[in-house]
Amino acid sequence: MHNPDPVSDSGGKAMPEVGPPTSREFEDFVYLISHDVRNSVRALIELPQWIEEDLSEAGVKMDGPVGRNIELMNRHTGRLDRMLVDLLAFSRVGRMQEMVHADLAAVLDEVLDEVILPAGFRLVRAFDCTHLHIGERDILTLLTALISNAVKHHDRAAGKIIVSAHREKANVVLSVTDDGPGIPENFRGQVMDAMTTLRPRDEVEGSGMGLAIARKIALRYGGSISLSAPSDDRGTRVQVVLPQ
Template sequence: MKLITKIHLAIGFILFTFCVVTIGYIKQTNEVKENVEDVLYTSDVIKESETAQKMILDMETGLRGYLLTGNRNFLSPFFNGQKGFARSFDRLDSLTASVPQLNLLVQQVNKDVDVWLNSFARPLVRSKSSAPNSPRHKAHYDSLFAATAQIGSGKKIIDMSRQRFAQIQEVEEASRKRRLAEMNSSLLNTNDIAIGLTLFAIVTGIITANLLGNTIRKRFIKMNALANSIANGDYSASLKDYRHDEISTLTNSLNIMASKLKESFTHLTKVNQELDQFAYVVSHDLKAPLRAINNLAEWIAEDLETQDPDIIHNIKILRGRVQRMENLINGILDYSKVGRKNLPQVPFSVREVMQETIENLSPPASFVFSVPQDLPTIVGERTLFYQVCSNLFSNSVKYHHKTEGHIQIRCTELEDFYQFEVQDDGPGIPKEFHTKVFGIFQTMEARDVKESTGVGLAIVKKIIEEKGGSIWIDSERGEGSTFVFTWPKVPVTATLKLQEHE
């Protein structure tokens, strides 16, 4: 399975978990909403039943006042109560339509009120209204009043309706308490479920991310170890990965690179061996005839016993050419060896190396070298640093246009390097030759004027760049020359090891 597919699946699983959390929360919210609606419904039923009872009470009060006083103003609450009760009944009938038990009680209350109105209240109101008209009507009212009001028949009917209202309220109060309890339970469950699902989603996401991240991290650690092994020269190292994803492709590329490097290194080792053999052949097979020619020229000069200046000059030129050829061969060999041999890394005093170089150079007394006292101590290849100083110091003397001169050494500490300057008061180097002089076999003057192989500065440049530094010239014609080069504070090999460790 591709790595990107695994990542998409992991993200999809986490999103799915959060969807489950959201769905669960919505479900619990709907349950809470239903419980709230049920509680509101119960409250509406109780409130409307109380309103209906108030309307019945208004009808009773109005009827009683009218029967006691005969004042028709008392009939106003009686009639308003009938209208109000009709509205309350319609509302209760609508509210309890889905609950047969409650709706039956509401219907029975309505029947009780109809019976009370038609068999008790309205007959008494009509009879009371006619009583003042004649003794007969008054006697009829008194008889009706005695047969109904005095024995409490109307009160019994109304008390029956109140009992039914009490049953409605009792049922609804119980229902409201139950639904309030269910609502509180739903709220608690909603919080618990939401928190639980959220924690589950977070934990699941963390576990999934850690599993995927650790798997990728471990594989990259193995790949990093493989890369470090290759960097350290272990080209036989390899890593097996059977997951067939993007990392596997990169791992296979590293394995192929290691294999190719091993082949190249083997080939390079063979080539270096052949070069060493060639160098030996050049050194042995070419130097021997040159020495023989030099000796032969010396013998001829001794045997001739001539003072002819032309012959002496030609023999001198011959021996000079032979010496130049030998120096050229030595220079080529020295140039080819730069960077191919591992020299010991040792701490050395720069001042001591420079003083030793000057002593071995044995310049004329008219040439003064100014070497600072506070030069640093460096860890590195002492022999190579000596070789750089030797070439630069000897050039400042060899190519000087006067018989006396002053060579000044300076050192500046940079962040990662030491910068050295070798300044002379010689003829200077034109800008167009600043780069050219570092090329192999390149010289400023004809070899017949100044004997030189043209290899020295090329060796200096190669050594310095092998160590990670750089070299350049600051000079103008007739104004002396300053060779500036940098040398690392920490050897290149140590720097590489430090980077690998990090």
């Protein structure tokens, strides 16, 4: 019994076998889809605002069900936009950037220009190691993700975040430590999965991509990431080890 003929095109030529997409091809796909879909989402964010402005100019009060529905549309389109932004960041890890000898103090200053700490929060720098060899955008993305997570998931009006770096043999160990509610030990692996949050998104706005992005950056550079509790009852320490 002979094997069936291979799939052929209209000219009778055998079509080449197509294997599963590579990781790079998949990331290219995620990047393109996220980029294109975000253009439509930006329009969806603006449309409720235009409707609200038109109704206001027409003398229609934005209260009751109409006001609530407009607010709901704004909340969900904003949430979708954040997810797409984080998917774009996830797909770009290790790509489209130069390797640099990053000055950690300068990088942190740049991050804090974007991530505004609430009034009751303070950030402490503890850099025994001042520079890190890494992609110029990846270090910004890493610190932004970790500091944003520490603020977003804190349960008090006041908090303390410590950003530290030191050398261990041929590695740089970068840590972000907070005094928030902490993460139970049995959930510390799960929270590094993409799109994962321990609290409903109606309680804490976020895409659930922060720690997934941090883990991808650590692995991209041959390093590791771990979560621990800095004290017995509160806080989370995210430690990223990066070979140099």
